[in-house]
Amino acid sequence: MADAVKNQDYVDPRPPVVGPGLDFRSITQKIADIVLMRGFKKGWVFGFAIVFLGSIMLFNTIAYLVLKGVGIWGNNIPVGWAFDIINFVWWIGIGHAGTLISAILLLLRQSWRNSINRFAEAMTLFAVACAGMFPALHTGRPWVDYWLFPIPNTMQMWPNFRSPLMWDVFAVTTYFTVSLLFWFMGLIPDFASLRDTAKKKWQKILFGILAMGWRGDAKHWHRYETAYLLLAGLSTPLVLSVHSVVSFDFATGIVPGWHTTIFPPYFVAGAIYAGFAMVLTLAIPVRKYYHLEDFITLRHIRNCCKVMLATGLIVAYGYLMEQFFSWYSSSTYEMFMMKNRMFGPYGYMYWILILCNILIPQLLWWKKMRDNLAVIFIICMFINVGMWLERFVIIVMSLNRDFTPSAWYMYRPTIFDFTMFFGTVGFFLTCMFLFIRFVPMIPIFEMKTLLPEAQVDEKKVEDLENGKAPVGATPLPQFGD
Amino acid sequence: MPQLFHRSTNTLARLSIVIGVLLAGLVLGLLLEANRTPFVTRAYVAREQPVQFSHKHHVGDDGIDCRYCHTTVETTATAGMPPTKTCMNCHSQLFANSPYLEIVRDSWRLDRPIKWTRVHDLPDFVYFNHSIHVNKGVGCSTCHGRVDLMPLMWNVASLQMEWCLECHRNPENFIRPKSKITEMVWPPKEPDPKEFPNGWNQAVDGPRLVREYKIQPKDVMISCSTCHR
Numbered sequence: 001m002a003d004a005v006k007n008q009d010y011v012d013p014r015p016p017v018v019g020p021g022l023d024f025r026s027i028t029q030k031i032a033d034i035v036l037m038r039g040f041k042k043g044w045v046f047g048f049a050i051v052f053l054g055s056i057m058l059f060n061t062i063a064y065l066v067l068k069g070v071g072i073w074g075n076n077i078p079v080g081w082a083f084d085i086i087n088f089v090w091w092i093g094i095g096h097a098g099t100l101i102s103a104i105l106l107l108l109r110q111s112w113r114n115s116i117n118r119f120a121e122a123m124t125l126f127a128v129a130c131a132g133m134f135p136a137l138h139t140g141r142p143w144v145d146y147w148l149f150p151i152p153n154t155m156q157m158w159p160n161f162r163s164p165l166m167w168d169v170f171a172v173t174t175y176f177t178v179s180l181l182f183w184f185m186g187l188i189p190d191f192a193s194l195r196d197t198a199k200k201k202w203q204k205i206l207f208g209i210l211a212m213g214w215r216g217d218a219k220h221w222h223r224y225e226t227a228y229l230l231l232a233g234l235s236t237p238l239v240l241s242v243h244s245v246v247s248f249d250f251a252t253g254i255v256p257g258w259h260t261t262i263f264p265p266y267f268v269a270g271a272i273y274a275g276f277a278m279v280l281t282l283a284i285p286v287r288k289y290y291h292l293e294d295f296i297t298l299r300h301i302r303n304c305c306k307v308m309l310a311t312g313l314i315v316a317y318g319y320l321m322e323q324f325f326s327w328y329s330s331s332t333y334e335m336f337m338m339k340n341r342m343f344g345p346y347g348y349m350y351w352i353l354i355l356c357n358i359l360i361p362q363l364l365w366w367k368k369m370r371d372n373l374a375v376i377f378i379i380c381m382f383i384n385v386g387m388w389l390e391r392f393v394i395i396v397m398s399l400n401r402d403f404t405p406s407a408w409y410m411y412r413p414t415i416f417d418f419t420m421f422f423g424t425v426g427f428f429l430t431c432m433f434l435f436i437r438f439v440p441m442i443p444i445f446e447m448k449t450l451l452p453e454a455q456v457d458e459k460k461v462e463d464l465e466n467g468k469a470p471v472g473a474t475p476l477p478q479f480g481d
Numbered sequence: 482m483p484q485l486f487h488r489s490t491n492t493l494a495r496l497s498i499v500i501g502v503l504l505a506g507l508v509l510g511l512l513l514e515a516n517r518t519p520f521v522t523r524a525y526v527a528r529e530q531p532v533q534f535s536h537k538h539h540v541g542d543d544g545i546d547c548r549y550c551h552t553t554v555e556t557t558a559t560a561g562m563p564p565t566k567t568c569m570n571c572h573s574q575l576f577a578n579s580p581y582l583e584i585v586r587d588s589w590r591l592d593r594p595i596k597w598t599r600v601h602d603l604p605d606f607v608y609f610n611h612s613i614h615v616n617k618g619v620g621c622s623t624c625h626g627r628v629d630l631m632p633l634m635w636n637v638a639s640l641q642m643e644w645c646l647e648c649h650r651n652p653e654n655f656i657r658p659k660s661k662i663t664e665m666v667w668p669p670k671e672p673d674p675k676e677f678p679n680g681w682n683q684a685v686d687g688p689r690l691v692r693e694y695k696i697q698p699k700d701v702m703i704s705c706s707t708c709h710r
Contacts, residue, residue, distance in 0.1 A: 155643060
């Protein structure tokens with residue numbers, strides 16, 4: 001293998017991760033122009049107007065919710081958790097792809113992560129922000145939400161450290177903080193590029209503050225690389241732990257359909273599955289609109305598809321194991337739960353879920369499908385819907401028919417459940433629109449390291465170290481020249 | 482190109498980290514402490530009442546026992562607000578024509594209760610019971626303060642959970658003999674040598690009474706469902 005790399009004739013059979021014909025200058029220009037351009041593109045304004053309306057819908061719903069209380073939702077007894085927790089888990093799950101791409105793929109030295117990581121990290125941040133709204137508001141009294149944190153207070157009361165709901169608070173806040181730091185750290189060199197490219201004084205000052213005095217010094221780079229690696233190391237366990245803790249909210253309960261040991265891995269796989277689907281849902285249109293085909297190449301999209309295929313199969317295994325467990329447990333309640341799930345009043349949801357999450361994504365086995373952006377986009381939409389349905393199936397369908405038939409009750413969402421959910425989608429997209437317009441969505445400096453000019457030729461380095469000038473090179477300047 | 486920022490910016494940026502952390506800590510601390518101020522708890526703030534009823538006069542000057550008006554304090558959850566009839570026991574004779582008492586007489590004539598302003602208002606999710614406290618040796622003045630010195634009523638306690646827990650964790654520090662429940666001054670400056678031949682020492686007599694009155698162990702006293710059901 002090592003010989004093959006050194007061999008000049010060796011050609012990587014995979015398409016490159018950065019398009020041809022780019023150089024250091026044009027990369028900066030192409031990415032920075034999106035941020036520094038005067039005025040707005042018409043399409044951007046149009047799209048922004050629509051998603052901003054969604055945000056307004058969200059804010060209005062929240063205002064009404066705080067005024068009237070959670071009774072405006074369809075939640076009831078026994079279905080005490082419904083859209084609020086479904087949406088929370090759905091959004092948190094979506095965030096996971098961002099961290100996986102930025103942290104784990106960095107540690108695994110996957111060069112194809114470099115163009116989509118910033119984008120995916122921003123998606124993580126906004127998704128976690130949307131997710132956080134639901135538990136904060138479902139308490140019904142958001143003004144006493146500080147009770148969730150172990151703050152010394154006038155009640156001399158601490159949260160219950162034995163409760164997974166409390167671990168959840170820690171997991172999600174840690175996740176948000178680390179993701180924010182990671183995202184901002186990665187942006188610093190790019191803010192410096194923007195500062196140096198910008199023409200207007202206020203832009204220079206604004207980006208100058210954000211760049212925190214970055215001068216591209218060797219010392220800066222050394223510290224940056226170390227800190228970035230450390231943060232990646234911190235984030236890596238979070239990819240696995242956050243959704244594991246979220247799954248504990250259910251798995252530690254005794255409700256049939258929740259009380260399963262497979263939940264943590266199955267939730268994590270589902271989260272990455274949903275996250276990559278969302279990355280592609282966003283990346284495919286943005287790539288086309290801003291002509292970023294050279295940065296987000298087909299190879300990136302294909303790789304995302306492969307990750308989806310793999311995690312999708314883990315999720316399918318999870319569904320299968322749930323069936324097996326309920327049969328193997330020989331517990332009346334577990335078996336009834338599974339029967340209710342498949343053939344009960346909400347049974348159709350389960351079959352749509354199987355269709356969206358398991359059957360349709362199998363198309364990705366074909367290379368032709370992995371190259372067809374329209375097909376991929378549609379499959380991703382199916383996965384987005386499927387992953388939402390998965391949480392509906394787990395949460396609502398386990399609660400609405402548990403041990404005692406006299407306690408059974410059907411769940412029906414109200415209009416406010418929907419305005420809240422689609423409102424967060426609008427809010428999420430509003431944030432994405434602002435991010436795309438005002439922050440470099442592709443890491444400029446990381447793209448540059450992918451250029452052929454930036455690659456280190458080991459032979460040349462060796463020659464230089466031995467004092468031999470490379471063939472055809474101008475001799476290095478010496479002191480006193 | 483001139484420098485964008487003056488060289489002092491470096492120092493300012495570094496300082497801002499320290500200042501930011503200190504400021505955040507300060508703001509959080511102030512917010513938490515603000516919850517304990519009378520601005521929130523309304524402790525020591527006298528409330529206006531429809532009738533200028535003075536506990537100072539009735540308790541302090543006249544020496545009427547608390548239970549003469551708050552009749553149910555030993556048997557039920559609420560101490561009981563006296564009906565107008567209780568007022569009229571005396572005031573049909575005393576100050577019978579005083580303009581201050583016009584509202585009381587109106588209430589009596591029209592058979593309509595006086596709308597007193599509640600001073601000690603616990604949240605609805607607390608199931609507070611007066612009788613258990615009074616019957617286990619928690620005196621009136623322990624929570625309500627020197628009522629005999631209040632012209633208009635105010636609360637001396639914050640009524641916050643930390644205040645409840647202070648006693649629920651260590652009842653021996655506050656408990657007194659049941660015979661002295663309505664005593665306004667407790668512990669007594671000079672205990673009656675007939676009643677207390679050894680004097681009154683909270684550190685010794687407190688734990689003794691806790692045993693004698695069979696007050697529940699601490700884990701029961703501070704369990705959530707003791708007060709929140």
